[in-house]
Amino acid sequence: MELRQIRYFKAVADASSFVRGAYYLNVAQPALSRSIAKLEDEVGQALFVRHSTGVSLTDAGERFYRRATGILDSVKQLVDEMATEDSDFTGTIALGAPQSIHAKLLLPVMAGFLARYPGCRVDLIQGSSSYLRDRIAAGDLDVALISNSASTSGVMMTPLVNENFCLVCPRERRGEFADTVSVPDLVGLPLVLVGYPQSTLAYLEAAYPEVTRKLVVRSEVNSSALVGDLVERGAGFGIAPSCVIGPERAERLSFVPIAGLQASWAIATQWNRQGLRAIREIHEMLLSLVADQVAAGEWPTARLPEAGDTHRA
Incomplete structure (x- = not known):
């Protein structure tokens, strides 16, 4: 065997x-x-x-x-113990992120970590926030970037960044909207939303029940990245965090912040693994990257969370 x-x-x-x-x-x-x-x-x-x-x-x-x-x-504990006793990182680190955020944050950190620590292997897994949260709790992942929503037992959540949900639109139609829009402004627009496993529509219904019943939902998909794909192909307007519009889409898509709708991202680790040197290093690299992007205006809808927000589920 x-x-x-x-x-x-x-x-x-x-x-x-x-x-x-x-x-x-x-x-x-x-x-x-x-x-x-x-x-x-x-x-x-x-x-x-x-x-x-x-x-x-x-x-x-x-x-x-x-x-x-x-x-x-x-086996994993043995590998980790040997890595922490060494002068450099060795072994394998498993990272996860939804497709909508991995290009903006996880890929730069992963590439930097690999360059800095040539004796360490890093595996990358994509999936929904709920799936990745379960894999962290089960010990199958070391670190994941996930939406900072309902917690899972045994998972440590370190708030990373807050950003507005945005109306995602073709770039040539950006001029039809003001600097920001409100939820009532969305009535009448053909909308593409994330529906599975975390429903944007359910979130809107809880916050704006009367307005939400009037919205025209043309499609619900299981990934924020798919929202951008459908908007590019003329299927409607999307509702998603602005991070779905990466540099490769900036010439074709634009976004309008939606007042009052906020997405929050967090770094998730299994509580009993958060003391490992490699994981602490990745934490610091993620926090530093986000701070640099916000300071440089490269993430205009993003805001840093308040200090001391780390919590254990």
């Missing part, structure tokens, strides 16, 4: 699917299926029940999952 087989087993169990497990692991599904089949042969029992919507653990699978989680946690 190989450690890789145990990692593959846990990924499939967490995803309840061979397809999603292969996606998260970035491996081919046939190779993943063969590895699991070999593992089941070695333990002499079926670990999964296959069905039309994915897979579920058998009783043997449940027992194996508990032991596998302990083994992987022990």
Whole structure:
């Protein structure tokens, strides 16, 4: 039995699917299926029940999952302990971020960290904030940039930056709007919103119930980056944080801050891992990058949070 087989087993169990497990692991599904089949042969029992919507653990699978989680946690702890005793960082750091924010913050920090510490490997995972928060809590990720919303037990949240939700529009139509717009100004516009797993519409309904019922929602998508894609193709106007408009889109898209609607980003780490040197270094690099971008006016809708806002869930 190989450690890789145990990692593959846990990924499939967490995803309840061979397809999603292969996606998260970035491996081919046939190779993943063969590895699991070999593992089941070695333990002499079926670990999964296959069905039309994915897979579920058998009783043997449940027992194996508990032991596998302990083994992987022990291996990761051993690697981390060896890294902190060394004069330089070694081992692997797993970072995560939603697609909408990774290019603005996580990629520059990841590249800088790799250049500074050549003995350390850094893996990058994209996903929704809720997915990444769960992976932090499970110990599968070391650091993630996520929306600073509902917390999860065992996750330390360090507020990073606040920014306005914006009306995302084609650049040639920016002149139709004032410096800012209000939620009532959105009535009548064909809108593209993030709907899954965190619904912008539900957020609007809670804050502006009467106005929200009058909005024209043409599409809900599961990524802020997709909002920008659809606006570029003329599907309507988006509601998203301004960070979805990266440099590659600045010639085609523009944004108008929406008064009273704020998005907050935080650095999430598992509480019992926040003392590791490598993680502290990444924290500092992220905080410094955001402060520099705000000071230079490169993130015009962003504001730094108040000091001392770190909290444990």
